[in-house]
Each structure stands twice: as structure tokens, then as C-alpha cells.
Amino acid sequence: xxxxxxxxxxxxxxxYALTVLERGEEVTLLDVGYERPTAPLPDxxxxxxxxxxxDPLTAILGERSEYVVYPGPVSKPYGFPPSKGYxxxxxxxxxxTSRGFDPLVSFARxxxxxxxxxxxxELDERDLAAxxxxxxxxQPHYATVARRIGIAxxxxxxxxxxxxxxxxxxxxxxxxxxxxxxxxxxxKRQRVNAxxxxxxxxxxxxxxxxxxxxxxxxxxxxxxxxxxxxxLYAPSYTxxxxxxxxxxxxxxxxxxxxxxxxxxxxxxxxxxxxxxxxVEKKFTGDRVVLAxxxxxxxxxxxxxxxxxxxxxxxxxxxxxxxHVMMPFLTPSRVGSDVEIASYQFHHLALGMRGASPxxxxxxxxxxxxxxxxxxxxSTLPFDFRTSLAVFGRVRAxxxxxxxxLADTRRAANIAHLHLTNGxxxxxxxxxxxxxxxxxxxxxxxxxxxxxxxxxxxIAPKSQTSVLPRGSSVHYAGTLPMTNEDRAHTCRADAxxxxxxxxxxxxxxxxxxxxxKNITFTLMANAVRxxxxxx
Amino acid sequence: xxxxxxVREARTFxxxxxxxxxxxxxxxxxxxxxGDWRIGPYDRFDAxxxxxxxxxxxxxxxxxxxxxxxxxxxxxxxxxxxxxxxLETHGATHAAYDRARxxxxxxxxxxxxxxxxxxxxxxxxxxxxxxxxxxVLGAKASRQSV
Numbered sequence: 048x049x050x051x052x053x054x055x056x057x058x059x060x061x062x063y064a065l066t067v068l069e070r071g072e073e074v075t076l077l078d079v080g081y082e083r084p085t086a087p088l089p090d091x092x093x094x095x096x097x098x099x100x101x102d103p104l105t106a107i108l109g110e111r112s113e114y115v116v117y118p119g120p121v122s123k124p125y126g127f128p129p130s131k132g133y134x135x136x137x138x139x140x141x142x143x144t145s146r147g148f149d150p151l152v153s154f155a156r157x158x159x160x161x162x163x164x165x166x167x168x169e170l171d172e173r174d175l176a177a178x179x180x181x182x183x184x185x186q187p188h189y190a191t192v193a194r195r196i197g198i199a200x201x202x203x204x205x206x207x208x209x210x211x212x213x214x215x216x217x218x219x220x221x222x223x224x225x226x227x228x229x230x231x232x233x234x235k236r237q238r239v240n241a242x243x244x245x246x247x248x249x250x251x252x253x254x255x256x257x258x259x260x261x262x263x264x265x266x267x268x269x270x271x272x273x274x275x276x277x278x279l280y281a282p283s284y285t286x287x288x289x290x291x292x293x294x295x296x297x298x299x300x301x302x303x304x305x306x307x308x309x310x311x312x313x314x315x316x317x318x319x320x321x322x323x324x325x326v327e328k329k330f331t332g333d334r335v336v337l338a339x340x341x342x343x344x345x346x347x348x349x350x351x352x353x354x355x356x357x358x359x360x361x362x363x364x365x366x367x368x369x370h371v372m373m374p375f376l377t378p379s380r381v382g383s384d385v386e387i388a389s390y391q392f393h394h395l396a397l398g399m400r401g402a403s404p405x406x407x408x409x410x411x412x413x414x415x416x417x418x419x420x421x422x423x424x425s426t427l428p429f430d431f432r433t434s435l436a437v438f439g440r441v442r443a444x445x446x447x448x449x450x451x452l453a454d455t456r457r458a459a460n461i462a463h464l465h466l467t468n469g470x471x472x473x474x475x476x477x478x479x480x481x482x483x484x485x486x487x488x489x490x491x492x493x494x495x496x497x498x499x500x501x502x503x504x505i506a507p508k509s510q511t512s513v514l515p516r517g518s519s520v521h522y523a524g525t526l527p528m529t530n531e532d533r534a535h536t537c538r539a540d541a542x543x544x545x546x547x548x549x550x551x552x553x554x555x556x557x558x559x560x561x562x563k564n565i566t567f568t569l570m571a572n573a574v575r576x577x578x579x580x581x
Numbered sequence: 582x583x584x585x586x587x588v589r590e591a592r593t594f595x596x597x598x599x600x601x602x603x604x605x606x607x608x609x610x611x612x613x614x615x616g617d618w619r620i621g622p623y624d625r626f627d628a629x630x631x632x633x634x635x636x637x638x639x640x641x642x643x644x645x646x647x648x649x650x651x652x653x654x655x656x657x658x659x660x661x662x663x664x665x666x667x668l669e670t671h672g673a674t675h676a677a678y679d680r681a682r683x684x685x686x687x688x689x690x691x692x693x694x695x696x697x698x699x700x701x702x703x704x705x706x707x708x709x710x711x712x713x714x715x716x717v718l719g720a721k722a723s724r725q726s727v
Contacts, residue, residue: 100672103671306626356625382686419669
């Protein structure tokens with residue numbers, strides 16, 4: 048029976064582990080593993096939470112109000128609450144600096160996808176053009192993951208960008224604003240499509256009917272805080288499922304320093320540091336699977352080379368989706384009421400084809416319903432009292448289109464390692480845009496703004512922001528899968544060249560970065576790799 | 582414990598933001614959070630804006646109108662943001678913020694036009710009152726970038 052040593056409990060790690068456990072093999076999963084706090088009053092709406100909690104100020108704004116979102120040059124229309132603090136907490140053993148890149152990393156049980164908004168889109172042939180396997184190799188695994196996590200979706204115009212080969216659940220009930228935009232799109236489809244833009248329902252990993260321990264979405268409006276009914280999928284639910292297998296061992300509280308290799312360069316295990324005791328510990332396995340997330344995986348790989356060779360190379364090809372945030376107002380909805388207790392995230396999605404796969408755009412449209420008021424009101428161009436009065440009248444008319452551009456591997460965008468004076472390994476990321484990035488971004492902004500106008504929504508130019516690189520949270524490409532026999536790359540089965548029995552199951556192994564949210568594909572690809580490891 | 586002036590500031594700001602009565606817990610949290618800030622007023626003008634805004638809701642409105650353009654990330658705007666966050670989160674005061682104000686479209690647009698006109702008039706008045714103080718007390722800001 049094969050013994051798999053999996054590093055990281057994010058979307059990739061847990062689905063790799065579940066696949067091999069289901070066929071009776073053994074898994075040890077190493078994880079820093081900061082835990083999600085228990086959600087209070089699981090049946091209360093967001094408003095009821097404020098009224099029924101003994102101390103809502105601490106629960107929502109933090110003990111010292113440190114989660115208040117203050118106005119600043121780069122303002123965000125929302126902030127994560129304290130209940131999501133575990134997702135972004137970092138151990139002192141982790142060190143990262145970056146230039147032109149502002150990344151988020153997670154050491155939580157479930158990884159960064161614990162803060163996922165659930166967008167689940169199958170890739171198509173075009174998205175996989177740079178990958179060393181075909182769509183047919185991946186599609187069956189989308190079906191497996193969709194069955195495991197539950198995805199609400201509907202067939203519509205977006206199928207031309209993202210096939211629907213898996214079994215999907217019925218979509219969520221549409222909110223009034225999103226419904227109005229979709230109706231307007233149906234009437235004016237030709238004009239919008241002429242701009243290359245297509246609109247449809249977003250496909251989200253949210254349950255519309257109960258599944259095991261997870262309940263169906265009852266529209267509590269607590270999506271951002273972390274769904275107390277577990278309707279919105281998070282990888283920690285799959286991690287919980289792994290514990291049912293007698294051949295599964297979970298080791299939280301350890302930070303993996305490097306991979307252990309034998310004299311032939313075969314991976315035999317991992318060296319990890321216990322976070323509390325500070326002592327080093329060795330773990331062994333027949334197959335070592337890096338699934339710590341693209342950045343942490345890159346660090347472990349580079350630390351291993353540093354230890355083995357006395358020097359670590361630069362890993363070129365770091366990728367991230369360019370992220371644009373475009374707030375809009377639908378004038379015909381001014382004065383309408385809004386259902387505060389409702390599914391908070393996106394109901395609509397958009398797709399746009401570029402001249403090449405690298406020019407594709409994918410977006411998600413969120414109509415404002417229940418939300419924190421202060422981050423939005425403080426950015427309106429008036430004093431607070433006027434802004435509150437205006438906000439009350441236009442709340443039902445506001446929305447945000449978030450969209451992302453595809454990225455390709457470029458030699459100048461690198462991850463490398465720096466040995467600090469204290470002997471610690473620090474990951475250094477360096478990312479630079481080129482002219483074509485900016486040109487494509489502005490073309491997409493113009494087309495999407497025009498499309499919104501056609502369906503009755505106005506997106507003021509001054510409110511649109513191109514966010515810093517790193518904000519998409521989709522990092523990839525440092526150890527890409529390719530058929531070319533090059534160092535620091537993976538084969539199609541995700542085995543790392545130059546090492547035996549070492550695999551990369553996360554985004555680090557992606558050969559290109561499609562515009563679509565990659566979390567669903569990360570999970571499906573991890574299942575594919577697990578099947579290939581038979 | 583906040584002193585009398587600090588309590589008055591919290592009361593004035595809460596009243597300006599639409600909650601004239603509120604639990605003392607909000608005032609306590611407000612001052613605790615400000616005590617934790619690592620940044621204070623940028624210059625004497627920033628501090629002056631807070632001082633006159635704390636005098637009455639009407640002056641808070643004028644100072645805030647001016648601060649929105651002259652000190653959008655300054656001390657006054659930060660304090661008002663903090664107070665709004667506390668008011669919209671506390672069980673006793675959240676209802677005033679967790680809602681839309683539904684009406685007919687015509688009434689809504691009329692209300693928006695009214696709010697816009699009142700804001701424009703207030704902006705002129707705010708400029709008349711605050712600009713001289715800005716010139717005198719905010720000289721540092723013109724020599725250094727904020």
C-alpha cells in the first residue's frame with residue numbers, strides 16, 4: 048500500500064488525499080493548520096447576529112476595532128472580519144518579500160480557499176493550450192469534484208467559455224438587481240456580444256440542498272464572515288471527511304522546511320519544524336506531494352535545492368491574474384428596496400475572448416445587498432451625512448464587477464530564495480507588467496464598461512481600479528508542467544524532473560493561468576494527479 | 582476612561598452620523614481604538630478639523646465636507662469612519678444603517694437632488710470657514726506631500 052506524504056491542506060491537498068484514501072492507500076498530511084473558529088448562532092442572519100450576540104463589536108470589528116476599514120489611497124469596499132483572521136495568520140517561520148507583487152498566503156486548515164467566493168468554472172481546450180495534457184484528461188475529474196463539493200449552476204451563454212460536463216445543482220435564487228441585469232442582457236444580447244462580452248449566471252460552490260453535514264443556503268447574509276451552515280464550500284470540510292479513513296493521519300502545527308532526499312535524488316519525506324516546540328521532525332512517505340499553495344510550495348522546493356546544492360536557482364514564470372474592480376450603479380433601481388439577508392456574493396459572471404488565450408477575461412458581478420456600510424460610504428465623494436443619505440437611496444442600485452485577465456509565464460517574473468543573516472529562508476517575489484498587459488487591461492475595462500452601460504448600469508471611470516498584482520490570489524507557474532525536458536519543471540503527471548517520487552499538486556505546476564477562477568481546476572487537477580499516481 | 586471632551590466628541594460624531602443616542606460601550610470602544618492608532622493628526626490643521634467638528638453636529642458636517650477633499654484620509658475622516666463602523670455593528674444602533682430607503686423612483690431622485698444641492702451649498706460655506714484655517718495651520722502640508 049503506497050504511503051503518500053501530502054504537504055498542505057488547501058484545495059489541492061485535500062482532494063489529492065481524498066482520492067488516494069478512497070482507493071485504500073495511506074496518507075499523512077502535514078500542515079500548519081490554523082483552525083476556523085466556530086461560527087456563533089448558526090441560524091441567525093447577519094442583522095440578528097448583531098442583535099443577539101453578547102459582544103457583536105468584538106465579533107465583527109475585533110477586540111480593539113482593528114478590523115475597521117479606513118479610507119486610504121487604495122480603498123476596498125469590504126474588509127474581512129475577525130472570523131477570517133485564521134485564513135491569513137502566518138507563522139514566524141514564514142518570511143516573504145516582494146516587488147511589484149502584493150500576495151496573500153494562508154496557513155489555515157483549508158488554505159486560501161477558506162476565503163473563496165465559490166466561483167467554479169471548467170476550463171476549455173483553449174485554456175489548456177500550454178498544458179501537457181488534454182481537456183479529456185481533466186474533465187472526468189471536474190465531475191468528481193463537483194459531486195464532492197456541490198456546485199450551483201445554469202446553462203447559458205457562458206458555456207461558450209466554460210463547458211458544463213460535470214453534474215451541477217440548481218442555481219441559487221437570483222437577487223432582484225442581478226435578475227434585472229440578466230433580463231436586460233437577454234434583450235440586448237447582440238449589442239453586448241458584439242463587444243466580445245457574454246453574460247450568464249455565476250457557477251458557485253454553494254449548496255442549494257443539504258449534503259451530509261452541510262446545509263443548504265438559507266440566505267443568512269453571512270457569506271463573508273464564513274457560512275455557518277457550511278453551504279459555501281471550503282476545503283476544511285473535505286479535510287474533516289479525510290479523518291473518517293483509518294489510513295489517514297493529520298499532523299497540524301508543523302512548518303515544512305524542505306524535502307528529504309536519498310543519495311539518488313528520490314524524495315523520501317519532509318523535514319518539518321514543530322511550531323510550538325520549535326524542534327525539527329522527519330516524516331517519511333513513498334510519494335511526497337507538494338500542495339502548500341504555489342508560493343509556499345516554491346519556497347519548500349527552493350529550500351530543498353539550497354540545502355542539497357548550497358544554492359537555489361531563480362524560478363521564472365510566476366503568474367497572477369490581473370484583477371480589476373469596477374463598481375457600478377443601475378439608475379433604474381434607485382429608490383428600490385434591498386433584501387439585506389441574502390446570498391452576499393456574485394450571482395452573475397461574464398466572459399470575454401481575447402485575440403489569444405492570454406487575452407481572455409473572466410468576471411463576476413455582485414449586486415450589493417447586505418454589506419458593511421462604512422467601507423463604502425467613506426469612499427463616496429461627499430461628507431458622511433450626505434453619503435449616508437445618498438447610500439440609502441442608491442443601495443439597491445449598486446454593484447461591483449470584478450474581473451480578471453489571463454496570465455502567461457514570463458522569464459522576468461520570478462520567485463527566488465534569500466538566506467537571511469539569521470539563517471532563515473526568505474522567499475522573494477519579483478513581478479513586472481509589460482506594455483501588452485496594460486493595453487489588454489484597458490481594452491477589457493472599456494468593453495466591460497460599455498457592456499454594463501448597454502444593460503442599464505453606469506460604471507464611473509474614476510471608481511474603476513486596477514488592483515496591485517497579487518490581489519487575485521491566483522498564483523501559479525513556478526514549477527510548470529511541460530513536455531519539454533527542462534530543470535525545475537514537472538511532467539504531465541506532476542512529477543518533478545530531477546527528483547523521483549516528488550510531485551506538485553497545486554498551482555505552482557500550472558503551465559499558464561487562465562482568466563477563470565482556478566480553484567475548481569486546482570481540485571480537479573489534484574484528483575487527476577492522484578489517479579496518475581496509481 | 583475618556584475625559585469629558587472625548588465623550589463629547591463621540592456623542593457629537595454619533596449624532597452627526599444619525600444616532601443621537603447610543604450605548605456608552607460605543608464611546609468606550611471608540612476611544613480605545615483611537616488610543617491604539619499609530620498615526621495621529623498630520624498637522625495642526627488636521628487636529629483643528631477634529632476639534633471644531635467635535636463642537637456640534639452642524640460644525641462636524643462643515644468640517645467633514647471640507648475634509649473629504651482637503652484631508653480625505655486624515656484624522657477626522659478616520660474618526661468618523663470608526664464611529665460609523667461601531668454604530669452599524671452594535672445591536673442597539675445597526676438598524677439605521679442596515680437598510681435601504683425605498684421610495685418611488687421620482688421621490689428618490691428628488692431626495693438625491695435635494696441632498697446634492699444641500700451638499701453644494703455646504704461645500705461653499707465649508708470652504709469659506711475652513712480654507713483660511715487650512716492656509717494658516719496646514720502650511721506644512723503645502724511643503725510636504727501627505
